[in-house]
Amino acid sequence: MCMQTPDPQTTKVWTSLVSVSRALQERIEDDLKAHGLPPLAWYDALFEIEKAGKHGIRPFELKERLLLPQYGISRLLDRLAERGLVTRDGVQDDGRGQVVRLTQKGRETRLAMWPVYAGVLVSAIGDRLSASEAAELARLLGRLSEDR
Amino acid sequence: MCMQTPDPQTTKVWTSLVSVSRALQERIEDDLKAHGLPPLAWYDALFEIEKAGKHGIRPFELKERLLLPQYGISRLLDRLAERGLVTRDGVQDDGRGQVVRLTQKGRETRLAMWPVYAGVLVSAIGDRLSASEAAELARLLGRLSEDR
């Protein structure tokens, strides 16, 4: 029974990680809201659906890309469809499934969100780190998500 | 009208930041749940209240420390009190306010959460980075939360 306590550096990494990512996410959400735009989570969804083009994408594929549970996708698509940002159509070769496609309004919304989103990233990250520092930071963060 | 797009390094930092902090938080939540323990957010609250000792702490102070809105504190304290982890008493010199104190059960719960919480931090951070890498990572993250 080894009661392990992280060393101070580990703790510092953790607290910085949480506070930085929370602060950034909040800033993005606030800016989006101030512009009358949808929440950040929608951006990723709209982007993935947009990338799928006119062939569309199946909800279960979206689930894998966005790392959300299936019911999460289901409810998210409900809201996107409600606002007219996506369409959901049955697919012929598999009666269980659907195909999701972005509408014109969906494309416009995604596009309108981007400058706001990008603006925060540039001012909060790009403007604060040199290219080499950013590369080093990305590398170190990558170390934390390696498989074991 | 400058349509700014973050450079690839900035984007990589952002995506790594989000995925690492999300994955870690999920691992901690899952482990806590597997041990029949409360969610991570409670840990910080219990810890802050515990630090206040027998003098207790006022909800508005807790709000500042935990960076939650006042109604968030109100509801969180409802749940903590419901489970017998904290007490809420009126305070004489300010009729509006309350004082929150940790119960014995609250102390035990906080203590039981710690090894689970710490275990994830050690295996996900401490074991993966050298001391100098951890220091460098903490330094770079710190750069991102400097005031401007």
Next chain:
DNA sequence: AAAGATTGACTGTTCAATCTTG
């Protein structure tokens, strides 16, 4: 039975309105 997807009920979060005291 497994895969794709949805739903009802519960829990938690958010907003605006409210209440009380200073």
Next chain:
DNA sequence: CAAGATTGAACAGTCAATCTTT
């Protein structure tokens, strides 16, 4: 009116159960 705190209603997330098709 401002500060400390709560609350009803709306919204989002979660769990387990369900439904349909393969």
